[in-house]
Amino acid sequence: SLANGDKAVAILNRTAAPVQPMLTTDHLKLRGEVELTDLWTGAKSHFSGETKLTLAPHQTLIYRVTGAHRLANGHYLSEAPSDVNPAEDGIATPEGDPTIHHELSPWGGSKGPGDFPQYGGWGGAQADRTPFGRPLRLMGKVYDTGIGVLANSRLEVRNRGQSRFAATVGIDDSATA
Known part of the structure; x- marks a missing residue:
């Protein structure tokens, strides 16, 4: 957790094949709608419950996450x-x-x-x-x-x-x- 209550999360693909992991509000200890800000591109997305991510081989996604704490x-x-x-x-x-x-x-x-x-x-x-x-x-x-x-x-x-x-x-x- 960051000082202002937001969270930072990194999702790593350590394999040589693409993966599609699920990120859930339970993983983040949040509830309701969640906003993800991609720290590489600045792109914003939203989800409730769960979202499927796509990672290329050896890719790392890093997000700033905003939402209501559980x-x-x-x-x-x-x-x-x-x-x-x-x-x-x-x-x-x-x-x-x-x-x-x-x-x-x-x-x-x-x-x-x-x-x-x-x-x-x-x-x-x-x-x-x-x-x-x-x-x-x-x-x-x-x-x-x-x-x-x-x-x-x-x-x-x-x-x-x-x-x-x-x-x-x-x-x-x-x-x-």
């Missing part, structure tokens, strides 16, 4: 990563990273949360995911926003200009699976 009177922590500082990461004894290889699912689309980048290390604070890249889930309910941390972690949150802070805290279901 959380009307505030923002989610994952929208303002510079306001969150992992003061303690929960890793008691640093160890060498395990080797983990995850391939992208060939049947995955771009409408849902999709395949998130996978880190093969010992975890750490992650926006909108658990420390190991799984969806946030508490008592069977999936949350598409939040900060996943390891036990014994401590986050410091700057609450500049806000008068209220709300959080749901619990042990993620994947920790007991």
Whole structure:
């Protein structure tokens, strides 16, 4: 998120073939009509719900995005990563990273949360995911926003200009699976 509440988004095609990903208001944590301003060309477009983008091989699209925030009177922590500082990461004894290889699912689309980048290390604070890249889930309910941390972690949150802070805290279901 930018200082004025707009968002900046880059969509990358890292493949050697053209792709047509879907960009949704859920991806952007916005609701209603969204305005996209292409930062390369200055062209403006609008969409509600979702829009299909077309990227050439190895192309990157960069947009300034304007729209009504899904959380009307505030923002989610994952929208303002510079306001969150992992003061303690929960890793008691640093160890060498395990080797983990995850391939992208060939049947995955771009409408849902999709395949998130996978880190093969010992975890750490992650926006909108658990420390190991799984969806946030508490008592069977999936949350598409939040900060996943390891036990014994401590986050410091700057609450500049806000008068209220709300959080749901619990042990993620994947920790007991």
